[in-house]
Amino acid sequence: MFKINDNYLKLPGSYLFSNIAKKVDAYSKAHPDKEIIRLGIGDVTQPLAPKIIETLHEAVDEMAHAETFHGYAPDLGYAFLRDTIAKNDYKDRGCDISADEIFVSDGAKCDSGNIQEIFSVDNKIAVCDPVYPVYVDTNVMAGRTGTYDPVTETWSDVIYMPCTAENNFIPEFPKEAPDLIYLCIPNNPTGTTITKSQLQEWVDYANRIGAVIIYDAAYEAYISEDDVPHSIYECEGARTCAIELRSFSKNAGFTGTRLGFTVVPKDLKAGDVSLHALWARRHGTKYNGAPYIIQKAGWACYTEEGKAQLKEQVAYYMNNAKTIKEGLKDAGFTVFGGVNAPYIWLKTPDKMTSWEFFDYLLDKANVVGTPGSGFGPSGEGYFRLTAFGSHENTLRAMERIKNL
């Protein structure tokens, strides 16, 4: 008689954004006349850039002829894409990462969920609190997190590193040494970040205690300040302790196009065992490559035209971020983030819980945001708005919030 993976049953409720979608759906059905503005889920709204569209059409045409048709992709991704990533995202920033340390995938969500698989179930994870829920949830599913306490909303075997206004959203080294440290910088959901010298301290710490940092740099394109690192490999020693996750979703609007990559340096080892080899084995056995046409679209992001167009797109969203941040400030809110990231993190007013504020904002302003508590217990009393809406909607949402 077959049995299921009981770890799945430990997961409390369903995935945060599915919950939000259900609440919004219910509200929408009950109030069909209300026009809802969605600044909740971090989904983009601007179309793909012209250079990407042009490249996609060209790649589609290649697939129409036997001579230029592409079947199975190379296990780790096409060289044309990995080479250009290595050059643009790493060599040009002074990072020592080669093309064969880059694994192309269908997005950072999959990679951030799958990466834990190459580690022992006995490893202890540390996460910033609040943070993107996928890190903890996928470790729950793997049986790595112990038992859940519904009162504190924490797992017995997870080390939480609170990032709140009190510590300026900078995680502190935990008392107990973790084995795997998830860092998302710039942070989702708080939109805050740390400096290169602060990250260097984390790299030194990880090397000292023998931990691996899983560094999620999905939002690096939004960094506007000079002393904020775009890659963990800007820090010395990161090649022996860090895996980096990257996404095309936010810098190029690929949320519905799906492309990402993971960097596993060959110097990252457990004794004799190379983590690069383990991840390559997982890629080769459980994955079959991102579509050729999508990898070509990824390549287009790094052309001169592509880069210029994407810079404009990022600027468009960051203008929204500024609108939200200043609008909320004017309305009397305490706000964080929004300078090096497309997320604005606000303190809920009048000691409302995050979900109370969610309902309040949905009901009174017909604006959807994301409850901070959905990202971890220290997110309670906070709320996330994203800059990914259209500028018109962002302005209208701010008007509505100011009029509350």
Add this chain to the structure above:
Amino acid sequence: MFKINDNYLKLPGSYLFSNIAKKVDAYSKAHPDKEIIRLGIGDVTQPLAPKIIETLHEAVDEMAHAETFHGYAPDLGYAFLRDTIAKNDYKDRGCDISADEIFVSDGAKCDSGNIQEIFSVDNKIAVCDPVYPVYVDTNVMAGRTGTYDPVTETWSDVIYMPCTAENNFIPEFPKEAPDLIYLCIPNNPTGTTITKSQLQEWVDYANRIGAVIIYDAAYEAYISEDDVPHSIYECEGARTCAIELRSFSKNAGFTGTRLGFTVVPKDLKAGDVSLHALWARRHGTKYNGAPYIIQKAGWACYTEEGKAQLKEQVAYYMNNAKTIKEGLKDAGFTVFGGVNAPYIWLKTPDKMTSWEFFDYLLDKANVVGTPGSGFGPSGEGYFRLTAFGSHENTLRAMERIKNL
């Protein structure tokens, strides 16, 4: 100090097709003048059908405008695709499967590797021998297979169901009751299949012992005989014991385009727990949907134009299968498969091992095939050729083999 997932270290050698690629590369470099014909890996060579190309272009254009742009896809896939799958692949064949039991993914390799995750690590798996290596390898990585015996090339906790010429390639119920039964029908690599009444016996068996059948129907489009089932849901009782995996790779040439789906009926339960809910949770937490433009391309496969064009494409490959099968017979080989599947399975001559024959064929005919032993111990002494080459290359490969 972090530790790795030791189960990965148990895997002997690297993934079969990576090994073949390395051997062919080495031969190619040593003999740059030789023109190699690849009938090894099951990769298609014909371009995407015109209707698919047209639809891809249209979908790309949609991504170019904010009004028609698509961001994150619905968790389980777009309704336009799931609805048409439910109608064409199931309702029209008399199978009771609804659209919300269909989970769209980026391919059957990922799904067949990931599906084991929702089951307990204590479950015992049964596999046809020989079979697609991903089933066993992904269970090894999960720690479900016990210890490896390098002499017999078997795992202590895997139940092997030999499928050889002796039993007409029909798996027999194992002595020990398995929890998970992987069936790939039509079979990869043997190209053989079983009848609907034989499959019904497996469904009855699984329901009787409380096992789940993971039914890989990736090759169903190649079925030419009437009494061969296209879906396990043609059998009575399959809704309570079977998960079905489907691919667009072989019927529509999507090996480099990436699309597949998995069916988990809502009646499939472990006590109160619905496997549908578990798989939905995995999808929602560790996956972010197939690209919109690719899902549109999948939809195009089910239009009247698409269906007609794909029927032609399948016929093209099956003509190759016939060429290979008859060519090999004429050359004195004992051959199987090739009637309901694009694979031809041959007995190696002169008691050569599968790898000996691989080297022999590569060296003497410059033809690449796949050693049967790579698919399991009972594949030893057999060899796989695929019908996915161009017709010209297939004819030339047969000429070369006849002249050996």
